[in-house]
Amino acid sequence: MKPITRASILGILAMQLFAGTVAHAADSDAFYVQKERGWFWREPEPEADGEHPAKPQPVAPRPEPAPMQQKPAAPPTPAPFSTKWFRENLDKYREQAIDNPTKENVTAYIALQRVMLDKASTFSDVWQEVILQDTDFNESKRRPSSSAGSAALDEQALASKTHVAQAVAERVGVWFFFRSDCSACDVQLNALQGLAERYHFKVLPVSLDGRPLIRRPKMQFVADKGQANQMGVESLPSIFAVVPPSSYVKLTEWVASTDELVERLLVVSKTLGLIDEPTMASTRPVVQTKVSSNFGRDMDQKILDDRQSLTDYIRKEIRSSERAHSR
Template sequence: MPHLRHLCPIALAMAMTGQALAEDSAPPSANAAKPGHSPALAGESFYQDKERGWFWYEEPPEPLPEPAPSTDPAPEKTEPPPPEAAPAPPAGPAPGSVAWIREVLPKLREAAIDKPSDENIQAYYYAQRLMMDKSERFSRRSMEVIRNDPFLDEDLRYPASNAASDALASAAGRQKETLLKMIAGNAGIVFFFKGEQCPLCEQAVTALAALEHRYGFTVIPVSLDGKPLPSGAYPTYQTDTGLA
């Protein structure tokens, strides 16, 4: 306190001693340090430990070294393996589908043949009827789709009516004749034949003569046996020397 600085040393010591006795007689809860708080080096801790005297120059206690962190790796937690699930049965084709009928129908037929009971025969023919119904629905639906699609309708590409088909056939014939005449001007026909024992050779002569006279093809006859045709066609033939 400020007014104590004017007292003599003896009075000052008595005053401090009286104050210390008063603090010692106070209830313990007033002077006791709160748990969890370390006392200061001087001040209130002096009166609680006055038998030690003045200890202004005491060194504070060294802090305890913190334990070094462990370098050992933490053990890995091993979880028990999950229980193995039972394998699912292989999924087969859906009942009533084409794949199902393809798989079941032979078995039903074999069962009906091996044991021709009413149940086995009925099961086979019911499965066969199911397949026939599917085929009929597919055919009817296909006709509807094709009829409504100009790129799939065959009647639009080649009509079935007599007048339209005749007109298309005539146009195609004219184009074919033009193409054959163009080919005849750049290529010829080599006709290999036998003079004896070749009944088909005489029939080929008729077709070759039509191509020669109608489109202008050049026919080069080559005899395989060195003999002429019995009809005398193409008398200026050549004998085959390995060309055939």
């Protein structure tokens, strides 16, 4: 082996230095060739094979907070011992007295009842004063409170009812559907006989089985020939008001008295237009001075808000009705 000389060492160092210079120069050339790509920290990182970058998920907007709802104002408390206060509270005191009947609870309920009854008594006293002094609102004008006065009005109404019913009997007949073995039909025939004798209605008995009532073998009747089915007879006895040539109205499907029958006949006659309202009113044991059914529909709200105006408004209508009745 040859000894390493100083010249050899210098040669080796020179070669290493040259090699570094060449490598550095190569790197520098590469930089200048690719300098348009910018600095390394602006370079995008290469994607891994087979992988795709995750897409950013949209962020849901935060819901807006619900507006604060204001609680409705509590209704005003009624004045103690007013009618509304008693309506809302008296039952509470009564229930408490029943569920827990201590001396204090029961006494409190009795005391409240006393206050309520005293208020009602005061109202009743003033009511009596008003109707005695203000004849427009005194019901005695329509129906006398005395026995003699009411008896006289009853007699007048009965006479008018008899007269009107007899006039109706000239235009309206009565059909009586029965069956021979119907015991209720036998009872009903008595009332129908009174209707014929007192008010002169013509009654036509119609037998569903073609035979007379068992207890009345000699009664006059006609056999049913489909009329019962046509007129809708469902039970017996069944009575109809018949107005020639083709009108009929069911009066009853059970036993009715003579008075009930004549009253229903008058109502049916009014409904069918055979008698008018004043004629019908004359058969009632009360003076028919009623306000109109359309009364008050065009009334101004200001009238309702003023007690005196309201009273005068109603008084005027009552007097108008009385004048119309007296004509």
